[in-house]
Amino acid sequence: MNKYILFFLLMMVSNVLLAQKRNTAYTPDNGNGTFTNPLMWGDWPDPDVIRVGDDFYLISTSMHYVPGSPIARSKDLVNWEMAGYAVPRYDDDPRYDMKGGNAYLKGSWANTIRYHNGTFYVGFCTPNISRTEPGCFSMCTAKDVKGPWTRTIFKEYMYDPGLFFDDDGKVYVAHGQERLFITELNADGLSVKTPRKEIYNNKEYPYLEGSHLYKINGKYYLMSTTGGKKGREICLRSDDIYGPYESKEVIRDDHTYPGNGLHQGGMVQMKDGSWWFIIMQDRGAIGRVPNLEPVTWVDGWPMLGENGKGVETYKKPDVGKTYPIVVPATSEDFAAAKLGLQWQWNHNPDDQKWSLNERKGYLRLKAGKAAKLSEARNTLTQRVQGPFSSGTVEMDVSGLKDGNIAGFGIFELPYAFVAIQQKDRQQSIIMMNADRTVTSIPFKGKKVWFKSNVTHIGFKASFAYSIDGKKYQPIGDTLNMALGLNWTANRFALFNYSTEDSGIDGHADFNWFRFDLK
Structure with missing residues (x-):
């Protein structure tokens, strides 16, 4: 290969990687x-x-x-x-x-x-x-x-x-x-x-x-x-x-x-x-x-x-000058007075059951009654991205009540997630895939970290959890992402719902959501 062509290709790849590292989201601009x-x-x-x-x-x-x-x-x-x-x-x-x-x-x-x-x-x-x-x-x-x-x-x-x-x-x-x-x-x-x-x-x-x-x-x-x-x-x-x-x-x-x-x-x-x-x-x-x-x-x-x-x-189109590389927002620390524009709810939210003010620096999701995730309001979502992307959340679960299922996952039909489930005042880390409990692990603690990785190769999503925010353990099986809700793509999702009346208003506090291209 001609050395000048090789140099040009290497520069393109380098620029893309640098831009992606800086923005932690896909960019089409090669710089x-x-x-x-x-x-x-x-x-x-x-x-x-x-x-x-x-x-x-x-x-x-x-x-x-x-x-x-x-x-x-x-x-x-x-x-x-x-x-x-x-x-x-x-x-x-x-x-x-x-x-x-x-x-x-x-x-x-x-x-x-x-x-x-x-x-x-x-x-x-x-x-x-x-x-x-x-x-x-x-x-x-x-x-x-x-x-x-x-x-x-x-x-x-x-x-x-x-x-x-x-x-x-x-x-x-x-x-x-x-x-x-x-x-x-x-x-x-x-x-x-x-x-x-x-x-x-x-x-x-x-x-x-x-x-x-x-x-x-x-x-x-x-x-x-x-x-x-x-x-x-x-x-x-x-x-x-x-x-x-x-x-x-x-x-x-x-x-x-x-x-x-x-x-x-x-x-x-x-x-x-x-x-x-x-x-x-x-x-x-x-x-x-x-x-x-x-x-x-x-x-x-x-x-x-x-x-x-x-x-x-x-x-690139000629607009008369060069503008900096920007991408739609992804990661969120929930420190602002409003949610970032990257977020959308699965339906009209119940504004009495979520807050950015009750605990500063956290998104608080209070549970509403639902038999399963697809029937729950106040599921907060944003787009997954290709070719590979991951989302990670830190969650305080000390406010959960019996019947609550609160966590993080991939939302579409079918959906899958990793969550904390509370029953009889005992908590477990569970992984669910298409409303089927795949894995359940006893949990004691106040904080937990959940992660999901998405790839466009075969459209797969995998899940992991951490009890210290450093070391992550794979959990459950793989979600074969599909389009059961025709024409709407898969999304990262934060949620808290209750299968029991006693769990209504139990709350989960999300400290941050981090998006990465990996």
Whole structure:
């Protein structure tokens, strides 16, 4: 190998490792003017992206997790950090409070984000929460992505919406599944003006979804996907917003993760006039990860990637200057007055049963009654990451009561965890996998440390515990991570619930959570 090529490769690896060590989270920035996909090796599905001045904003689907509709911010399209959420909680159905059932897989789907006349707009659809109820469409508005946000719920249902402000003052939403539609909104974007009109129903691409609409040089471009793991990105083009539309496949590629094609995302224009596309790719139980692709215009069509393929390592977008490497937050010492933006609850939290103030520097989780973890409220989660990641917690268990199960694990269906279980005033360290107790070890003490390691190789998670915070012992068996809750990836989870009435309000105090790439 040429010594100069070898030196370049070694420098790339060194820069990545240094950045990862500094941030203890995956970064795509190689530190030398290039980036390597994916942008964030975690679950940021159905991305949409905009530019507002010198800032870029990316929004993602979050389904049932609260707060919902996460928004990340970047200065260069490569380095991202959390900026806020458009939905602080869901107040439209008691099942979001786990009353009368649950709301798993509901909430926000396929978010769209736009900025118009000083206001941020976030739209999303919520599929029917039960088989007998219709879905709905929501529009959230704010002057700042940090909030406060106001949510308006429409009676109309618009699947996988793409919000669009035309240059003549009209407002539209492109939406649909299989058949695609345009619905015109009133000027404030908060109600329907003209009912939906079908614009595309073609045998060439009989299934399209995930639509986002743009107007470029007088033409309307509708970016959609054929969906699924082998999905492709399709562009529809017309001189009129209602069509007729011609179509072209703009990328079909799975070479970076075979069997999982690049599909669904949003397009953004830089200040220099160039275009880029953020598009997702399924990475199994770790999630649907965003990739950054250059756009090349060929005969008036936006072709993604390079020579028909998604890029792996590529030159960063030119934004006029170099910005420092940043990543979305992960580790937490619970010393602030608010939870970090990396955290989301499994449903609306019961705010009477958690606190950052009752014991300074700790997250206190009080137990609520539940038969098993999937039925428990106040399970606090954040994304696992690839290719390898680990989470560790320190927990004070002196406040537990009989019936309490408090600990740390990987949440999805199935889930697995390591925890302290208290019965008859006696405590045990247990490891549970899919609601089955695999291991139980007597425990005496006030503090315990739990750890979980995750790998994308076979999508496995393993568990360990420590009684001194230094030496960790493996425990139980391996979780084969899966996607029983379709389209939501596995997550690190902190929890405390009680299987007995006597344990209600028993509390666990979490001192810190540490995330590492190993």
